[in-house]
Amino acid sequence: MRTEVGVARILSLEEAIAELVHDGDTVALEGFTHLIPVAAGHEIIRQGRRGLTLCRMTPDIVYDQMIGAGCASKLVFSWGGNPGVGSLHRFRDAIQNSWPVPLEIEEHSHAGMANRYVAGASGLPFAVLRGYTGTDLPDHTANIKTIECPFTGEALTAVPALNPDVGIVHAQQADRSGNVQLWGITGVQKEAVLASRRSLVTVEEIVDELRPRPGAVVLPKWAITAVAEVPGGAHPSYAQGYSERDNAFYREWDPIARDRETFENWLGTDVLRAERSTR
Template sequence: MAEQIIAPSFPFFPSMASKLTSLEDAIARNVWDGCSIALGLALEHSIPFAAVHEIIRQGKRGLTLIGPISDMAFDQLIGAGCVGKVMAAWVGNVSHGMGYNFSRAVESGRVKMIDYSNLAIAQAILAAALGIPCIPTKTLLGSDMLSSLVAEGFAKLVECPFTGERMVMLKAVKPDVAIIHTQRCDEMGYAQMWGNYGIVREACQAADRVVVTTEEIIPHEEITKDPNSVVCPPHKVAAVAKVEYGAHPSPLAGYYNRDHSCFREYYQESRTPEGFRRWLSKWVLQPRSRADYLRLIRLDEIRVKNPIEAGVRVYGY
């Protein structure tokens, strides 16, 4: 396993250097005990589950998880004992409801929850992306969520200096690391993504560093044919790892669909701590390679079978 490197305060990663590495190395070098991680940023689409499982295997501890809807990724990290705090709008299993590990951890006091709405966490991350310490909003007025955020020091009630209106000022949320999974990327970190972006672009700008897992590594010349699909500035990218089906069991636009059977199995097993440990052993700890993991999946059932090609975009000079 690669030696863990503790992040400097303001890392900068040369845009034209290769960042290609293994998933194991990418996590070992860029996720450290006690750091804050933004993931699940495209909501139910393109969740970097392969990276989540590698974090669990490496036994990271005391993490702060940041995101809107993480589906069951946050729940898995919590169940594995990796998490100390969650800053999110929702944690669970979208198609089957409860996040049982999350519920057990919050109720027992093992994990602290900072409760946001989807819009509020997006705006707090946007503030960090813009390089400002806070951002005005009206979204939480009238909500009891506001009182808890004020009490925790993440929001304040203010008067607009221009209109005198009552407003909320949300404190910027700046992750140490953002982890994303994309359809394509080159070695330098020009990561291309399509489908639902959610707040991927904003979180990549906000974070100190970005780890990219991707389905395909392509030449930079191919990236330049569709520059608008690049979701992250390459100087933010610390590592790029090629991981096939790296978002499974979540869907990835143009590549594979949501694997409902996996979400159903997780729901059934995670209802008890013993069941979760069985699930963790089968899906995370026992597979010794990506090939071993993929053998657990009915790939033919989730591959996109009716691709819809977008129209050709013409660029030039």
């Protein structure tokens, strides 16, 4: 939930991360299957952020990379893996061996996470859903509570609103005033942005005017803190209309992430010494 309402500013990715993401923040990088804000995650790594609580409905390799780089102290999530390939080995190493730092986890269902964002975007203290029945997640997650419906007496589940300090998503386009449009498969990008105190949207391109598209999600400039033009900023995920999913990279990530030394070499070459966005 934005604490300040204004107009989105257009910044470089480096400037936006430096201003918006601080050590100890709760940060959500959302995107489902495509439009995953990978470039923003890499910039967080380059700027050496520490002690972050990372939130994501489906953490995949970008969170594996951020965890392996030592950015995170906690992960709030509903599923984690390298989609189509297997485990997240840097995530597993942090849980099992506290490398490079210990990692606390808070696990939810997909519905639970989505409803937490919706409650946060709506200014509500918690969300109510029919969920978690028959699972042992309530026994292991303090933020899942059983409540009784005051009207029917039905047993329901409550989860607290999720209001990240920073919500980061990737989209196809923004106009020069900071209005954003994304289309294709969408997850909870809209809800994450609206629930967050500050927000950053990286986009494939900035255009003079947004052309209406059927089913598109439009995030108005007053709901966004900053926009950064980052072509290819979702790679290796895809951006519909701009790029295809790099399936080979997901397969190649598995052996890279399995070994600490191999991962550190990759991190140094492909992220820490990689060229920053200058836009």
